[in-house]
Amino acid sequence: MSDLFYKTAGELSGLLVKREISSWDLTQAVIERTKAVETKVNAFLSYNEAAALKQAKNSDERIARGESRGPLEGIPVGLKDIIAVNGEQLSCGSKILEKFNSPYDATSAINLKNAGAVLWGRLNMDEFAMGSSTENSAYQVTSNPWDIERIPGGSSGGSAASVAAGEAILSIGSDTGGSIRQPASFCGVVGLKPTYGLISRYGLVAYASSLDQIGPFARSVEDVAILLQAIASHDRLDSTSIKVDIPDYRTVLKQEDRRWKLGVPTEYFSDGLDKEVGVAIENAIKFFENNGCEIVNVSLPHTELAVPVYYIIATAEASSNLARYDGIRYSHRSDRAIDSIDLYFKSRAEGFGEEVKRRIILGTYVLSSGYYDAYYLRAQKVRTLIRQDFIKSFEKVDALLTPTSPTVAFKIGERSEDPLSMYLSDIYTISLNLAGLPGISVPCGFNSDKMPIGLQVIGKPYCEAEILAIAHKFERSHDFYKEHPKL
Amino acid sequence: MKYEAVIGLEVHVQLNTKSKMFTRVAYNYAAPPNSLTNPVIMGLPGTLPVMNKGAIEKTITVGLIFNCEIAKISKWDRKNYFYPDMPKNYQISQYDQPLCMGGEVEIELPGPSRNIMGKHRKVQLTRIHLEEDTGKSTHHTLDSTLDFNRSGTPLIEIVSEPDLYSGEEAFAYLTALRTNLMYIDISDCDMEKGQMRCDVNISVREVGVTELGVKVELKNLNTISGVRNGIEFEIERQIKVLENNEKIVQETRLWNAERGITVSMRSKEQAHDYRYFPDPDLMPVKIKKETIKRLSNQLPEMPFDKQRRFLEDYDLPYTITSVICPDKSLSDFFEATVSLYNKPQPIANLIANDLLRELSSAGTGGPLPLSECKIDPQHIASLARMVDEGVISKQVAQDIFIEIFSTGDVPEKVIEEKGLKQSSNTTELEVVCRDIIDNNPKPAEEFKAGKKNAINALKGQVMKATKGKANPKIIDEILRKLMVE
Amino acid sequence: MTNTSSIDIEYVANLARLDLTENEKKKFSAQLEEVLKYFERINEVDVTDVEPMAHAFPVFNVWDEDRAEEGFTVEEALKNAPAKRDDQIVVPKVVE
Structure with missing residues (x-):
């Protein structure tokens, strides 16, 4: 069967259950595809063919016994190298964890195993998820499969690129300020950041604890629903994990005929928005309007403050979260240290990359004596205002429609020397992390360079089903999902 | 010039929970190195803390016995600093919303002599908060080694106001803390095992001056007497420094118990900038009124209250109450015994003298715990009753006690088997008494001549002849009767 | 570092236990100046009576009952340790 690697999990799972294909064949096809295109894409930090095929064989045996564990049974799923899997590397794209091998499983990894998925490879990322281009990986630069001169977005660049290139059927990433939605948008795939607390963070290496969430990547909204179903769970190992009833996301997708009330935040259509991106989003909004949805202009007046608030909170939390990489119990140890204090300074200097150092310094500064109230405390208060903006809008509408990113994927190296402009490119995604809300990016067109554009649908807390249905309706009425990059 | 010292104590106490503060792995003191860890304790990337409800309730209980104000909402903060035995390089602690605020600890200062009660006073507390303990570093000549077993153990910090004024007061304060905390069974408070640790802030000022003098921090105080001696x-x-018109340096000094002096740490002490901020991984604690009520209802009578009641209700001497009351199991044992046989004083004597003596000689490395000994309240009640009823003498009671302590036999059995029963058989005793009078004509003559004390010499002889089994009252009667004849 | 600089990079790097090269110090100082200036926007909004938001959703008392569960073996605990001896992790001499 040709091009198995570009089929969706929804299709493949049907073929697997009917035993028209085996997980072994599928996994083999994905491995071969990876080998064929990986020299161009560089999405993987590592992969283990034998381990993947062994899992595939187990899946095939379960299917043969009639013990399939569900729609993920036998489907290769790539993992961002920030999610712990027992016995596997966990580098977070950093030299400081180059030799680290996880002795435990993340809850999401356990959930995937329990769902029968084939865990496939360790995907590249910006070091400790700090970045929007995956250029901050200590190991390699991942390319955008639509144009290998361009970045795939970040920080989950490897997760987005691998799915776009057919090197994985599905993948898992993490999103602190847009790290799933922005690369999904840049690589023309679907990416969802769930409500804070829906997916356990246990085993997700922390960047900014109050913002981090794990989420799925796929080439269809239905596949995102399938993957979300498997990993969403209440977890007593994560105190911020929330107990909520989890609906059957795949079934809910069929409420396509609902006439939603959709909000368009005026602040998201300001000067910084690229013209072609703006047009694609306007078209998407018109589509909903023409299909019986009511479009309402709403205001999120504190939008502009989201970037400074985000960078204060995220770097402050990161400066503390990354203190544990000290070369003592694990992580890179400098061999030039003269005593234990010197060991910290040298190991950390040798192990961390530039962007990580910059954010540690910034975060340490905003928490340091005399500055806490002016930066961190004040940022937390403004964070409250940002959330209130959303709560107010959601009194009037079911969901919000916005661009995912103000631009399409930019060229490798273009912004790497200008941190502030890089930080500003997160403007449409970070407010959701600050407010804890779910958001999905779904392909909504291409620009004149044939680079993908993403539409972001923002939902109320725990209303993943709603935004999945909205995104699904859009996706099924357009042909964007049928297109694949030429590699 | 007269000077006075002002002292504040920061006391850390390990809670005796089954699992650690923020993850469910066990802690115990003597386990092999690094055998009590898990991903959370090692601070592995991706791990997260989960609060221990038991530790929070134990801390609230401590707050209740010291009359603290219990917070309605309490939260967790990260205290950021690097130290090799602290796996995350931040400690989860409580900065501005501790579980308990204010409060007071009743202390007893030494009395004029051992058998007179000293003055009581209440020492003011600032706060009590809960945090996680660090691991343990061992320093060798060339390097240091780390054991993370202790890491993450729940630790409460009890901070006093600068409301202590001498080494004796600090000693009394720590003794009271220890007694109270052991009463509610939240810790074993063994300073040598690090279950209770004490840092001291101490300054000296001229009498009459209201501001505090320059503060010196005192560490390495490993025993309660060490704290007293170090402070003294x-x-x-500090007084000598001031008298020489020199300035006190604000610093940390270590108590050297062997040399009996404090020594400056002389470290390049960096300004502390802990960058406290609320821990995003943990949700705050909301303490309901019902929880406080439930915990209050479980509180035992506290030691000083018990002592006042024992003095009042049982009319016991102060010295005995000061032995029995600080030990909850001992005072419970006492009251259980009294409920079986209502003679508090002889029972208190048996417990404070015989029982404690035997416990301390039976134990290895400290007295045998009461719970492990074979004596129960029934044993002591029977012994006391039999002395009262004249079945045995006090002296024989002591011998029987030693016997039953080691065998666990009931006293009746020992008395029976060894024939220790006190003789009240007047016919038998008359024969003995007559014999003694005949063989000791001198005291007998003196008694007859009116020197009534002379009878004691004869009684002693009778007791000796009967190996203590004779009932002294009956002997007295018989001797008098025989000599009057 | 210039006189107008508001960030004491040496002090902050010391708190963060991070050796920075002279170049990094210069570069970071300048970049952080710019970022901090941008951060000043948060002062434009009135936050009187606004509660700080530490968590996305306010939930209380997320705790476990006090019970002990199995942990790591010594081997698992020390699996990634750069240096070990007698089941302990070895570090260069700790200076107080």
Whole structure:
């Protein structure tokens, strides 16, 4: 069967259950595809063919016994190298964890195993998820499969690129300020950041604890629903994990005929928005309007403050979260240290990359004596205002429609020397992390360079089903999902 | 010039929970190195803390016995600093919303002599908060080694106001803390095992001056007497410095118990900038009124209240109450015994003298715990009753006690088997008494001549002849009767 | 570092236990100046009576009952340790 690697999990799972294909064949096809295109894409930090095929064989045996564990049974799923899997590397794209091998499983990894998925490879990322281009990986630069001169977005660049290139059927990433939605948008795939607390963070290496969430990547909204179903769970190992009833996301997708009330935040259509991106989003909004949805202009007046608030909170939390990489119990140890204090300074200097150092310094500064109230405390208060903006809008509408990113994927190296402009490119995604809300990016067109554009649908807390249905309706009425990059 | 010292104590106490503060792995003192860890304790990337409800309730209980104000909402903060035995390089602690605020600890200062009660006073507390303990570093000549077993153990910090004024007061304060905390069974408070640790802030000022003098921090105080001695030395040292018109340096000093002096740490002490901020991984604690009520209802009577009641209700001497009351199991044992046989004083004597003596000689490395000994309240009640009823003498009771302590036999059995029953058989005793009078004509003559004390010499002889089994009252009667004849 | 600089990079790097090269110090100082200036926007909004938001959703008392569960073996605990001896992790001499 040709091009198995570009089929969706929804299709493949049907073929697997009917035993028209085996997980072994599928996994083999994905491995071969990876080998064929990986020299161009560089999405993987590592992969283990034998381990993947062994899992595939187990899946095939379960299917043969009639013990399939569900729609993920036998489907290769790539993992961002920030999610712990027992016995596997966990580098977070950093030299400081180059030799680290996880002795435990993340809850999401356990959930995937329990769902029968084939865990496939360790995907590249910006070091400790700090970045929007995956250029901050200590190991390699991942390319955008639509144009290998361009970045795939970040920080989950490897997760987005691998799915776009057919090197994985599905993948898992993490999103602190847009790290799933922005690369999904840049690589023309679907990416969802769930409500804070829906997916356990246990085993997700922390960047900014109050913002981090794990989420799925796929080439269809239905596949995102399938993957979300498997990993969403209440977890007593994560105190911020929330107990909520989890609906059957795949079934809910069929409420396509609902006439939603959709909000368009005026602040998201300001000067910084690229013209072609703006047009694609306007078209998407018109589509909903023409299909019986009511479009309402709403205001999120504190939008502009989201970037400074985000960078204060995220770097402050990161400066503390990354203190544990000290070369003592694990992580890179400098061999030039003269005593234990010197060991910290040298190991950390040798192990961390530039962007990580910059954010540690910034975060340490905003928490340091005399500055806490002016930066961190004040940022937390403004964070409250940002959330209130959303709560107010959601009194009037079911969901919000916005661009995912103000631009399409930019060229490798273009912004790497200008941190502030890089930080500003997160403007449409970070407010959701600050407010804890779910958001999905779904392909909504291409620009004149044939680079993908993403539409972001923002939902109320725990209303993943709603935004999945909205995104699904859009996706099924357009042909964007049928297109694949030429590699 | 007269000087006075002002002292504040920061006391850390390990809670005796089954699992650690923020993850469910066990802690115990003597486990092999690094055998009590898990991903959370090692601070592995991706791990997260989960609060221990038991530790929070134990801390609230401590707050309740010291009359603290219990927070309605309490939260967790990260205290950021690097230390090799602290796996995350931040400690989860409580900065501005501790579980308990204010409060007071009743202390007893030494009395004029051992058998007179000393003055009681209440020492003011600032706060009590809960945090996680660090691991343990061992320093060798060339390097250091780390054991993370202790890491993450729940630790409460009890901070006093600068409301102590001498080494003796600090000693009394720590003794009271220890007694109270052991009463509610939240810790074993063994300073040598690090279950209770004490840092001292101490300054000296001229009498009459209201501001505090320059503060010196005193560490390495590993016993309660060490705290007293360290403080006393440090007060003297600071007064001497001031008398020489020199300035006290704000610093940390270590108590050297062997040499009996404090020594400056002389470290390049960096300004502390802990960058406290609320821990995003943990949700705050909301303490309901019902929880406080439930925990209050479980509180035992506290030691000083018990002592006042024992003095009042049982009319016991102060010395005995000061032995029995600080030990909850001992005082419970006492009351259980009294409920079986209502003679508090002889029972208190048997417990404070015989029982404690035997416990301390039976134990290895400290007295045998009461719970492990074979004596129960029934044993002591029977012994006391039999002495009262004249079945055995006090002296025989002591011998029987030693016997039953080691065998666990009931006293009746020992008395029976060894024939220790006190003789009240007047016919038998008359024969003995007559014999003694005949063989000791001198005291007998003296008695007849009116020297009534002379009878004691004869009684002693009778007791000796009967190996203590004779009932002294009956002997007295018989001797008098025989000599009057 | 210039006189107008508001960030004491040496002090902050010391708190963060991070050796920075002279170049990094210069570069970071300048970049952080710019970022901090941008951060000043948060002062434009009135936050009187606004509660700080530490968590996305306010939930209380997320705790476990006090019970002990199995942990790591010594081997698992020390699996990634750069240096070990007698089941302990070895570090260069700790200076107080």
